[in-house]
Amino acid sequence: MKKYFYEELCSVLNENQIKLQELLKNHTTLHIGGAADYFITPSTTEEIKEILYICKKHEVPYYIMGNGSNLLISDQGYQGAIVQLGENFSTILIDEDGTVTAQAGVLLSRLASEVAKKSFTGFEFASGIPGTLGGAVTMNASAYDGEMKQCIIGATVMDQEGNRIQLNKDELELGYRSSILQKSNYILLEATMKFTLGEQSLIYQKMNDLNAQRRDKQPLEQYSAGSTFKRPVGYYAGKLIMDAGLRGYQVGEAAVSEKHCGFVINKGNATAKEFLTLIQDVTRIVEEKFDVHLETEVKFLGDFS
Numbered sequence: 001m002k003k004y005f006y007e008e009l010c011s012v013l014n015e016n017q018i019k020l021q022e023l024l025k026n027h028t029t030l031h032i033g034g035a036a037d038y039f040i041t042p043s044t045t046e047e048i049k050e051i052l053y054i055c056k057k058h059e060v061p062y063y064i065m066g067n068g069s070n071l072l073i074s075d076q077g078y079q080g081a082i083v084q085l086g087e088n089f090s091t092i093l094i095d096e097d098g099t100v101t102a103q104a105g106v107l108l109s110r111l112a113s114e115v116a117k118k119s120f121t122g123f124e125f126a127s128g129i130p131g132t133l134g135g136a137v138t139m140n141a142s143a144y145d146g147e148m149k150q151c152i153i154g155a156t157v158m159d160q161e162g163n164r165i166q167l168n169k170d171e172l173e174l175g176y177r178s179s180i181l182q183k184s185n186y187i188l189l190e191a192t193m194k195f196t197l198g199e200q201s202l203i204y205q206k207m208n209d210l211n212a213q214r215r216d217k218q219p220l221e222q223y224s225a226g227s228t229f230k231r232p233v234g235y236y237a238g239k240l241i242m243d244a245g246l247r248g249y250q251v252g253e254a255a256v257s258e259k260h261c262g263f264v265i266n267k268g269n270a271t272a273k274e275f276l277t278l279i280q281d282v283t284r285i286v287e288e289k290f291d292v293h294l295e296t297e298v299k300f301l302g303d304f305s
Contacts, residue, residue: 005058009040012050017041017088024077027084028068029130031223032272034077034302043088045189049162055081063301064187066105066132070139070225074302075272085134085187094118098195099153104134104188108141116207121198122151124206128214130226134188138181140174144210149174151193157186164189177230177297219257223266228279229294237294238262241282244289251278276304 009018022039025031038060042048055062061080065071089105098120102111112127125146129136137155140148154168165186173180181188214220229237241247241261249256250267252274257263264278283294 002058002060005054005060006038008054008058009038009051012054013040013042013047017043017047022082024068024073024082027065027082028071028073028225029223030068030072030225030266030270030275032075032266032270032275033071033073034075036078036080036082038081040081040083041086041088042083045158045164048083048085048158048187048189051081051083052158052160052162064134066135067107067130069129069131070135070298072225072272072275072298072300074300074304076303078302085132090132094120098197099192100195101190101192102133103190104132104137106133107131108133108136112207115195116200116203119197119200119203120195121203121206122146122195123193124203124210127207128211133191137172137174137188137191138179139177140179144213147174151195153192153194155191156189157181158189159187160185217260219259219263219265222257223268223270224257224263225298227262227297228264229262229282230297232292232294235290235292236262240286240290240292240294244282244286246282246285249278249282251275251281254278256282272302272304276300 017040019039021035023035024033040051042051062083063078064083064085066085085105087105089103092102092106092111092114094100100115108126108129108131111133112123115123125143129141129143136148152169155172157165157167159165231237238261241256246256247261248258253267253270254274255265255267257265279296287293
């Protein structure tokens with residue numbers, strides 16, 4: 001541990017906002033990953049800026065994470081600082097005209113619930129996505145008939161130098177699993193969305209219907225990172241994997257879900273190495289059989305050598 005780095009962090013944060021050697025498997029939906037040297041939970045924009053400055057000053061690598069729902073972390077963990085934008089950074093403001101501004105750490109399920117309580121429609125699709133708003137905007141999250149691009153009207157981001165930048169919808173460059181945040185390494189601070197008034201009973205009915213479809217088709221009862229692979233042009237990753245005879249294919253405790261082949265699951269105690277080996281096997285076999293290369297949607301963090 002870098003003594004002066006830790007002391008400087010403590011000068012701008014409460015001690016309970018900084019954990020040492022925190023197991024990251026406890027902070028990802030895959031339940032895989034070793035320890036981070038530092039696990040930091042800021043609660044204000046100014047704290048985020050200070051953390052970035054201190055990390056750069058002491059040459060400590062850092063990674064911004066939300067709910068860890070799309071992340072595979074190395075068994076060796078992360079040699080640096082994990083900065084989690086979560087519950088401490090999750091304020092929601094809802095105006096009477098349907099304008100909603102929320103901080104990056106808010107869970108999509110909670111945000112969808114709050115929007116529905118005010119009888120606004122247009123965010124039902126996100127109610128079952130297990131991530132935060134920060135990840136959803138960064139990846140332009142989508143499900144069923146909706147995507148972030150349809151409802152967002154602007155965002156406040158921070159660059160790697162700690163500068164706040166306002167971006168409108170066009171400047172966010174939202175595409176399939178992509179945005180300007182990825183391309184420029186921006187950190188989402190908050191996003192503003194716009195919804196229309198609807199019939200509350202119908203809003204809740206739609207949310208319930210979509211979540212019932214998820215429960216029926218996806219392995220929600222098991223540890224996963226959601227869809228493991230991006231959708232190849234003209235194909236569905238899950239069908240390619242199923243047609244390649246890989247339903248239930250297993251490496252150690254990592255397995256292709258028998259319920260939905262687009263999901264790779266942790267059956268209990270999978271290691272990151274097992275998970276990565278399985279992904280590599282699936283990618284190779286699908287390419288050999290169908291000449292289609294699968295790209296992962298899951299992000300990798302740490303040393304996998």
